[in-house]
Amino acid sequence: MIPGYFGRLLIATVLALAAPTLVCGQPPRIEQQGDAYRIVVQGKPMLILAGELGNSSASSEAYMAPHWARLKAMHLNTVLAPVSWELIEPEEGHFDFSSADMLIRNARAHGLHLVLLWFGAWKNSMSTYVPSWVKRNQRRFPRAALADGSGLEILSALAPANEQADARAFGALMAHIKAVDGEQNTVLMVQVENEMGMLPVARDYSPAASAAFRQPVPRALIDYLVAHRHTLQPELKALWEAQGAPTQGDWSKVFGGGDASAEIFTAWSYARYTDGITRTGKQAYDLPMYVNVALNRPGRRPGEYPSGGPLPHLIDIWKAGAPALDMLSPDIYFPSFGAWAERYHLPENPLFIPETNGAGSPRTGANAFYAFGALQAIGYSPFSIESIDQKPDTVISQAYSVLEQLAPVILAQQGRHRIFGFKARVLYDGTVLDLPVTAKIGDYLFTATFLDRWVDKARQDVAAHAAIVIQTGPEDYLIAGSGVTFTFKCADAAAPLAGIDRDEEGELDASGVFRPGRLLNGDQTNQGRYVRLEPDHYQIQRVRLYRYH
Numbered sequence: 408m409i410p411g412y413f414g415r416l417l418i419a420t421v422l423a424l425a426a427p428t429l430v431c432g433q434p435p436r437i438e439q440q441g442d443a444y445r446i447v448v449q450g451k452p453m454l455i456l457a458g459e460l461g462n463s464s465a466s467s468e469a470y471m472a473p474h475w476a477r478l479k480a481m482h483l484n485t486v487l488a489p490v491s492w493e494l495i496e497p498e499e500g501h502f503d504f505s506s507a508d509m510l511i512r513n514a515r516a517h518g519l520h521l522v523l524l525w526f527g528a529w530k531n532s533m534s535t536y537v538p539s540w541v542k543r544n545q546r547r548f549p550r551a552a553l554a555d556g557s558g559l560e561i562l563s564a565l566a567p568a569n570e571q572a573d574a575r576a577f578g579a580l581m582a583h584i585k586a587v588d589g590e591q592n593t594v595l596m597v598q599v600e601n602e603m604g605m606l607p608v609a610r611d612y613s614p615a616a617s618a619a620f621r622q623p624v625p626r627a628l629i630d631y632l633v634a635h636r637h638t639l640q641p642e643l644k645a646l647w648e649a650q651g652a653p654t655q656g657d658w659s660k661v662f663g664g665g666d667a668s669a670e671i672f673t674a675w676s677y678a679r680y681t682d683g684i685t686r687t688g689k690q691a692y693d694l695p696m697y698v699n700v701a702l703n704r705p706g707r708r709p710g711e712y713p714s715g716g717p718l719p720h721l722i723d724i725w726k727a728g729a730p731a732l733d734m735l736s737p738d739i740y741f742p743s744f745g746a747w748a749e750r751y752h753l754p755e756n757p758l759f760i761p762e763t764n765g766a767g768s769p770r771t772g773a774n775a776f777y778a779f780g781a782l783q784a785i786g787y788s789p790f791s792i793e794s795i796d797q798k799p800d801t802v803i804s805q806a807y808s809v810l811e812q813l814a815p816v817i818l819a820q821q822g823r824h825r826i827f828g829f830k831a832r833v834l835y836d837g838t839v840l841d842l843p844v845t846a847k848i849g850d851y852l853f854t855a856t857f858l859d860r861w862v863d864k865a866r867q868d869v870a871a872h873a874a875i876v877i878q879t880g881p882e883d884y885l886i887a888g889s890g891v892t893f894t895f896k897c898a899d900a901a902a903p904l905a906g907i908d909r910d911e912e913g914e915l916d917a918s919g920v921f922r923p924g925r926l927l928n929g930d931q932t933n934q935g936r937y938v939r940l941e942p943d944h945y946q947i948q949r950v951r952l953y954r955y956h
C-alpha cells in the first residue's frame with residue numbers, strides 16, 4: 408500500500424512538474440477545433456481582440472507611454488506593432504533590438520500581447536524601411552526597374568542578395584524574440600513584410616526579372632495547379648483554363664499574356680521571396696506567421712493597384728509559392744467588409760484581419776462581430792488604434808468588452824456550427840442592403856432585422872448593426888450585439904410556431920458563466936414577439952425558446 412501511495416505521489420509530482428514545462432515550452436500555434444482555426448497560447452485558445460498602431464508610433468517609447476493603459480482599458484488584448492529593419496540593423500551585422508524589447512516590456516507591463524510586423528524590404532509596395540546601408544548600395548542590393556530601365560525605390564525580389572540580407576535580419580529578430588519571450592509568449596504571431604505589391608507596373612523589368620519572366624513557369628506551380636484544379640480561386644481557374652490548362656510553357660503561354668500573366672509572375676516571385684524569409688524566421692523561432700495584403704479596386708489594372716500581393720485572385724499562387732506561411736490576411740479599407748473577409752475564410756486559410764479603416768467608426772464593432780460570428784476569425788484589428796484611445800467609450804471598446812465576455816463560450820463552441828454572425832450586406836460602392844437574414848440555429852429559424860423600428864430611421868446606420876448568436880443548449884442561446892431584432896420560428900415547417908420562454912439581459916464572468924440582470928418581457932420583447940438588441944450600445948441576452956401549436 409505504501410509503495411502504491413508513494414508511487415502515485417511520485418507520478419503526481421512528475422506530472423505537476425512536467426505539465427507547465429510542456430505548455431510553456433511550446434510557442435503559440437494555430438490549431439483546429441472542428442472546422443474552425445484558433446490560436447493557442449500557453450495551452451489555451453484565445454480570440455485576438457487587437458488594434459494596429461500607426462506606422463511611426465512604436466518608434467518612440469515616450470510617444471507610446473500614455474497609450475498602453477488606454478488600449479488595455481479599451482478591452483484590447485493584443486497590439487499590432489511594427490519592428491523595422493532600419494532600427495534593428497542600423498549597421499550591417501550589428502543588431503540593436505531595443506525597439507522590440509521596448510514593445511515587449513511595455514506590452515507585458517499592461518497585460519497585453521503583441522503581433523509584431525516585420526517592416527523589412529517591403530512596406531506598402533516600397534522599400535523605405537530598409538537600413539541606409541541597403542538603400543545606398545544599389546549595386547549590391549538591386550532595385551526593381553521600369554521597362555525603360557529606370558530604378559524604383561523597391562528592392563527586386565529576383566535578387567538573391569536582397570532576400571539573404573532581409574532573411575538574416577529577420578532570423579536574428581526571431582532568435583532574439585525567442586530568447587527574451589520564448590517562455591512568456593507576449594508575442595503571439597509575426598507579420599512578414601507589409602503589403603507586398605508592385606507599383607506602378609504589373610511586374611519588375613530589371614534584367615534578372617525579365618530573364619526569369621522568359622523562363623518556363625516553375626514545375627512546383629504547375630503541379631499545384633493540377634493538384635488543386637477543382638478548388639482554385641475562380642479568376643485563376645478561368646485564366647488557366649482559357650489557355651487549355653497547359654502544364655508547361657512560359658508565363659504568357661500558361662496564363663494568357665498581358666498584365667494578368669505579369670501579375671501572376673510577380674505574385675510567384677514575391678511568394679517565393681517571402682517563403683524564404685519566413686523559413687529563416689521560423690527556424691529561429693516557430694511562431695505563426697502571415698502576410699497582409701492591400702486589396703485591389705475592381706476595374707483597375709495591376710500596377711495601378713499593388714500588383715502581385717496575396718490578393719483574392721492570387722491566393723493559390725501564394726499558397727503554392729509560400730507554404731511556410733500560416734495565413735494570407737486582408738487589410739480591409741473598403742465598405743464591403745464582409746465580401747472581402749469571406750474570400751480569405753477558406754479551409755486552408757485561417758482568417759485574421761490585421762487592418763481595417765475607421766477605428767473610431769460605429770461600423771468597426773459590427774465588422775468585428777461579423778468576423779468572429781460568421782467567419783470564425785482568429786483575430787481582428789482596426790488600424791491606427793491609438794488615434795482614438797482618448798475617447799473613453801468608443802464603439803470598438805464596447806464591442807470588444809462584449810467579445811471579451813463571449814470569448815470563453817465562442818472558444819468552447821467554435822467549429823461546431825453553433826455560432827452565427829448577422830450583419831447587413833454592404834456593397835463595394837457603399838450601398839447597404841437592408842434585407843432581413845434568416846438562419847437555422849439548432850431547431851429554430853432566427854430572422855434578423857437590421858433597421859430598428861423604435862429609432863428614427865434617419866438616425867440609424869444599419870451597417871453598424873450586428874449580432875452573434877451562440878447555441879448553448881437545445882433551446883438555449885446567447886444573443887449579443889447592437890441594433891439587431893430577432894424573430895423566431897421552428898425549423899419544422901409543419902409546426903412552425905415558436906415563442907420566447909425566457910429572455911434575460913446580463914454579463915458573462917471571466918469563465919463564461921452568465922450573470923443575469925433584468926428579466927426582459929413586456930415592452931422590451933414587444934410582448935414576446937422578438938428579442939431586441941438596441942442600437943448604439945452592445946449587450947448580451949440569454950434566451951430560451953419554446954415551441955407551441
Ligand code: DGJ
Nearest residue numbers: 462531601602738762790
Ligand atoms: C495599410 C498599411 O499596411 C499600413 O501600414 C498603413 O500604411 C495604412 N495602409 C494606411 O495608412
